[in-house]
Amino acid sequence: MIKTQLTSFFTALTLLLLISCNTTNHGIFAKKTAREKYEDRIEKIESPQVLAWKRQGEMVLQNPLTVPAPYAEHGFFAGDSTDAAAFRFLVGAGQKINVSVTPVPGEVFTAFLELWDASDFSNPRLIQAADTSMNVLEFSAPAGGNFIVRLQPKMASRGKYENVLEFSAPAGGNFIVRLQPKMASRGKYDLKILLNPILGFPISSSVKSSIGSLWGDPRDAGVRKHEGIDIFAKKGSPVVAVTNGSIRRIGDGGIGGKVIWFNPDNENFSVYYAHLDTQYVVSGQQVKKGQVLGTVGNTGNARFTPAHLHFGVYTRNGPIDPLGFVKEIKEPVFATNKKLNQWYKTTAKTKLYPSPLKKNPLSLPATARIKTISISNEFYRVVLEDGSKAFVSVNELTDKMKL
Numbered sequence: 001m002i003k004t005q006l007t008s009f010f011t012a013l014t015l016l017l018l019i020s021c022n023t024t025n026h027g028i029f030a031k032k033t034a035r036e037k038y039e040d041r042i043e044k045i046e047s048p049q050v051l052a053w054k055r056q057g058e059m060v061l062q063n064p065l066t067v068p069a070p071y072a073e074h075g076f077f078a079g080d081s082t083d084a085a086a087f088r089f090l091v092g093a094g095q096k097i098n099v100s101v102t103p104v105p106g107e108v109f110t111a112f113l114e115l116w117d118a119s120d121f122s123n124p125r126l127i128q129a130a131d132t133s134m135n136v137l138e139f140s141a142p143a144g145g146n147f148i149v150r151l152q153p154k155m156a157s158r159g160k161y162e163n164v165l166e167f168s169a170p171a172g173g174n175f176i177v178r179l180q181p182k183m184a185s186r187g188k189y190d191l192k193i194l195l196n197p198i199l200g201f202p203i204s205s206s207v208k209s210s211i212g213s214l215w216g217d218p219r220d221a222g223v224r225k226h227e228g229i230d231i232f233a234k235k236g237s238p239v240v241a242v243t244n245g246s247i248r249r250i251g252d253g254g255i256g257g258k259v260i261w262f263n264p265d266n267e268n269f270s271v272y273y274a275h276l277d278t279q280y281v282v283s284g285q286q287v288k289k290g291q292v293l294g295t296v297g298n299t300g301n302a303r304f305t306p307a308h309l310h311f312g313v314y315t316r317n318g319p320i321d322p323l324g325f326v327k328e329i330k331e332p333v334f335a336t337n338k339k340l341n342q343w344y345k346t347t348a349k350t351k352l353y354p355s356p357l358k359k360n361p362l363s364l365p366a367t368a369r370i371k372t373i374s375i376s377n378e379f380y381r382v383v384l385e386d387g388s389k390a391f392v393s394v395n396e397l398t399d400k401m402k403l
Contacts, residue, residue, distance in 0.1 A: 057178070060084045061178055069097075069193050072376060073191050084178070085180070086177065092323075093170065093324050094326070098194040200290065202231065215322070229312075232306055232308040246286050271313055276295060347367075350364070370384055
C-alpha cells in the first residue's frame with residue numbers, strides 16, 4: 001500500500017517506483033493516504049478556502065499543462081487557491097523519470113505525493129500515495145501504460161529539504177506531475193522533471209564511441225528495418241553489462257555473428273549484443289553493471305563494415321527502440337529572469353500558449369490580466385483572472401505592461 005515519509009528539517013523524501021507485472025488497488029479497507037487524512041481534517045473547517053483548495057487540485061489533475069521533458073521551472077507559491085499545477089509530459093521507452101522540488105533556502109513545503117494510472121485519461125485511478133511511515137516506497141505497477149504522479153506540498157513548515165520522485169518506465173507513456181501547496185502556503189521553489197536512461201551505456205566510457213545507426217533504418221535495400229542501434233567504436237573496445245543481471249545464452253553464427261543475450265535483474269525485457277569480436281562470459285553467469293562481457297567487432301553480416309556493436313532490447317512482444325534505455329539527456333537550465341508574482345496587462349500582440357511547444361495560441365481579449373507564477377528557460381507560466389493557466393514567452397512581457 002502506501003508508505004513514505006513527509007520530511008522535516010534537512011531530510012529528503014525519496015520515492016522509488018519500480019515497474020513490474022502487478023498493481024496495487026486502493027481498496028475500501030486500505031489505510032488512508034496522507035492527503036486523505038489531511039482532507040479529512042480540513043473538511044471539518046467547512047470554509048470556502050477548503051473547497052477552493054480541493055477544487056483546484058482536481059481541476060489541474062483533469063486539465064494538466066503539456067510540457068516537454070526534461071523540464072525545469074523556478075516558481076512562487078502566493079498563498080492562494082491557484083497555486084496548484086499539473087504537468088503532463090511524454091516519456092519514451094526505457095527512460096527513468098526523476099522529479100524534484102527544492103525550496104529556496106529558508107523556505108520549505110511538506111509534500112503529498114501520489115501516482116495515478118491514466119490509461120483512461122478522463123478517469124485517472126489512484127494506485128499509490130505517500131504517507132508518513134517510511135522514506136522509501138517500492139512499488140509494483142503494470143509494465144508501461146499511462147500514469148499520473150501528483151505532488152502536493154503542505155504549507156507553513158520550517159526548514160529545508162528536497163523532494164525527489166524516481167520512476168522507472170521501461171515501456172514509456174504519458175505521465176503527469178501535480179504540484180500544490182497546502183492552503184495559505186507561500187514561498188519560492190525549483191521544480192525539475194528529468195529523464196534518464198534506465199540502463200548504463202553498453203560500451204565502456206574509457207573508449208570513444210558514437211551511435212551511428214538508429215532504430216528503423218532500412219536494411220537489405222529496404223527489405224527489412226533495423227531493430228536496434230549501432231554503436232561504433234574501435235575493434236576490441238570493451239562491451240559491458242548495462243545493469244546487474246545474468247547471461248541467458250551466447251551464440252556464434254547468423255547475421256549477428258558472435259552474440260550475447262542478457263537478462264537484467266527484475267525487468268521484463270532482455271538485451272541483445274551482436275557483432276562481437278570476443279565473448280568473455282558463459283550462459284547462466286551472473287554479472288554486475290559495468291562488467292566486461294566481450295569486445296566490439298564486426299562478425300556476422302557486419303564483416304564488411306567498420307567495427308561496431310549492435311545493441312537491442314526485446315520484450316515479450318518483440319524488439320523495441322533501445323535508444324531511450326541508454327542515451328543520456330541533458331538537464332534543462334533555469335532562467336535568470338525571475339519576475340514572479342507580478343500582474344501584467346496583455347496587448348493585442350501578446351500570445352499565450354497551452355504549452356511551451358508554441359502550438360495553438362489561446363484566444364484572449366486584447367487587455368487580459370495575467371500573473372506570472374513561475375519561469376522556465378524561455379517561458380513564464382501565468383495564471384489568468386479566471387484561474388486558468390498558460391505559458392507566455394519571457395520576451396512578450398515588458399515593464400510597460402506591468403500593473
